[in-house]
Amino acid sequence: MSARQAVYNIGYLDEQTKRMIRRALLKAVAIPGFQVPFASREVPMPRGWGTGGVQVTAAVIGEDDVLKVIDQGADDTTNAVSIRSFFASVARVATTTRTDEATIIQTRHRIPETPLSEGQVLVYQVPIPEPLRFLEPRETETRRLHALEEYGLMFVKLYEDIARFGHIAKTYDYPVLVGGRYLMSPSPIPSFDNPKMHRNPALQLFGAGREKRIYAVPPFTSVESLGFEDFPFEPQRFDEPCALCGSTGGYLDEVITDDAGGSMFVCSDTDHCERTATRSGTESATGTEAIA
Amino acid sequence: MSTAARTPTIPAPGFADPTRDAQRAFRAVLDALAHPTRSYPLGGPAQPPPALGRGLGAVALTLLDEGCATWLAGPLGTDAETATWLAFHTGTRLVTDPADAQFVVADPASLPPLARLRCGTDEAPHHSATVLLDVRGATGTARFSATGPGIDGTADLTAPWADAGFLPQWTANTAAFPRGVDLLLVGEDTVAALPRTTRLHPRPEGEA
Numbered sequence: 001m002s003a004r005q006a007v008y009n010i011g012y013l014d015e016q017t018k019r020m021i022r023r024a025l026l027k028a029v030a031i032p033g034f035q036v037p038f039a040s041r042e043v044p045m046p047r048g049w050g051t052g053g054v055q056v057t058a059a060v061i062g063e064d065d066v067l068k069v070i071d072q073g074a075d076d077t078t079n080a081v082s083i084r085s086f087f088a089s090v091a092r093v094a095t096t097t098r099t100d101e102a103t104i105i106q107t108r109h110r111i112p113e114t115p116l117s118e119g120q121v122l123v124y125q126v127p128i129p130e131p132l133r134f135l136e137p138r139e140t141e142t143r144r145l146h147a148l149e150e151y152g153l154m155f156v157k158l159y160e161d162i163a164r165f166g167h168i169a170k171t172y173d174y175p176v177l178v179g180g181r182y183l184m185s186p187s188p189i190p191s192f193d194n195p196k197m198h199r200n201p202a203l204q205l206f207g208a209g210r211e212k213r214i215y216a217v218p219p220f221t222s223v224e225s226l227g228f229e230d231f232p233f234e235p236q237r238f239d240e241p242c243a244l245c246g247s248t249g250g251y252l253d254e255v256i257t258d259d260a261g262g263s264m265f266v267c268s269d270t271d272h273c274e275r276t277a278t279r280s281g282t283e284s285a286t287g288t289e290a291i292a
Numbered sequence: 293m294s295t296a297a298r299t300p301t302i303p304a305p306g307f308a309d310p311t312r313d314a315q316r317a318f319r320a321v322l323d324a325l326a327h328p329t330r331s332y333p334l335g336g337p338a339q340p341p342p343a344l345g346r347g348l349g350a351v352a353l354t355l356l357d358e359g360c361a362t363w364l365a366g367p368l369g370t371d372a373e374t375a376t377w378l379a380f381h382t383g384t385r386l387v388t389d390p391a392d393a394q395f396v397v398a399d400p401a402s403l404p405p406l407a408r409l410r411c412g413t414d415e416a417p418h419h420s421a422t423v424l425l426d427v428r429g430a431t432g433t434a435r436f437s438a439t440g441p442g443i444d445g446t447a448d449l450t451a452p453w454a455d456a457g458f459l460p461q462w463t464a465n466t467a468a469f470p471r472g473v474d475l476l477l478v479g480e481d482t483v484a485a486l487p488r489t490t491r492l493h494p495r496p497e498g499e500a
Contacts, residue, residue, distance in 0.1 A: 019314075
């Protein structure tokens with residue numbers, strides 16, 4: 001007799017849990033940037049490994065979806081591979097590594113370089129949803145600060161950076177103002193990615209499993225990174241091209257190559273890197289110029 | 293046929309495939325809220341209570357359960373078949389005061405003033421009502437242009453369900469942001485939405 005395999009509901013979560021998450025998602029979309037509490041469930045991975053993102057994806061995903069999962073931009077890291085195979089098995093969805101072919105992209109700490117299009121859903125895994133948490137530890141107090149739209153604390157923090165370092169030193173999880181109303185944590189994406197959130201045609205959903213919060217940014221919504229008139233927000237920049245594909249304008253990771261201090265900078269978005277490399281390879285082989 | 297004769301002892305079936313059908317209906321509702329004024333196709337149960345219809349039936353099966361309170365407005369509130377069907381398939385608590393409800397199911401004629409519904413608090417604006425408005429067979433001529441999150445520039449909204457009193461009420465609803473109610477406009481096979489962030493402006497008659 002063959003061993004019985006456990007049979008899970010489609011999308012892993014039970015229907016009542018999905019309804020609870022779906023109701024939270026609808027309110028999150030209706031109040032852009034506001035953190036809606038939800039009853040976070042256990043999923044087969046530890047809290048802090050993307051359980052919020054997984055629950056949001058599970059509530060949204062259907063069998064006609066195409067799922068892409070990235071971890072720091074990469075499709076081939078442990079977290080990304082296991083979440084992708086999890087949904088391939090419990091939701092029977094097709095998976096892809098190509099940004100333009102995916103209908104749902106679950107991401108940990110990056111926004112793909114390929115511009116997203118209308119109809120796509122970007123699901124962020126969020127560790128600390130409250131942007132004011134390290135400035136004000138009391139949840140009762142941060143809720144009140146959001147209610148009163150009292151975000152002076154955050155501006156003081158940015159000012160102290162300028163006073164101490166001469167520039168705003170926050171390079172990831174850079175606070176944003178959504179729809180001109182709610183201060184929001186974009187999750188620990190590099191500040192390089194912040195401008196991509198502004199008026200993005202895709203629907204952006206955020207799930208924080210351990211902290212039990214869901215929030216959202218609807219398409220074409222203003223997402224403004226905080227700054228001052230004389231010290232405006234400045235995203236990170238890279239001067240050199242990617243050492244693998246030669247593209248410029250993407251976010252680069254430093255990869256250590258030896259024990260002697262050698263390193264190279266390569267695209268963090270593996271799909272973007274691979275496709276750029278393939279494209280430039282074809283170009284040089286055929287001698288034609290592609291207009292990207 | 294009298295109401296009593298039509299009320300079955302066994303409620304009509306819900307979704308043919310509860311998991312997949314609910315997922316598809318939810319995506320339609322989510323897409324509608326993310327793209328206000330735009331209409332999305334909605335597939336529903338084959339034999340919903342006639343007073344509810346396929347569209348509202350699908351949204352009810354997708355979103356309602358024992359975790360939320362629902363108020364049925366006007367003739368729907370006295371329709372035994374709908375009450376039995378909702379109780380059997382969703383288990384939602386039916387309340388008698390619209391101010392207590394998370395979900396308000398109404399048609400344009402029976403929709404109470406929006407200010408009477410739950411609009412949440414500044415600290416918890418998500419504790420607010422979602423109105424499931426039955427827009428089947430509405431014959432008005434109201435047209436608005438809409439702006440706000442989810443809309444690229446301006447969108448046109450044909451709103452046959454809106455009467456003269458709707459625009460001032462909705463303007464007050466958007467002005468109370470982050471508090472406010474959200475509106476799902478549910479037809480027989482379609483759903484569109486107006487979240488509290490969508491601002492409506494009147495459009496002169498006959499303007500292209």
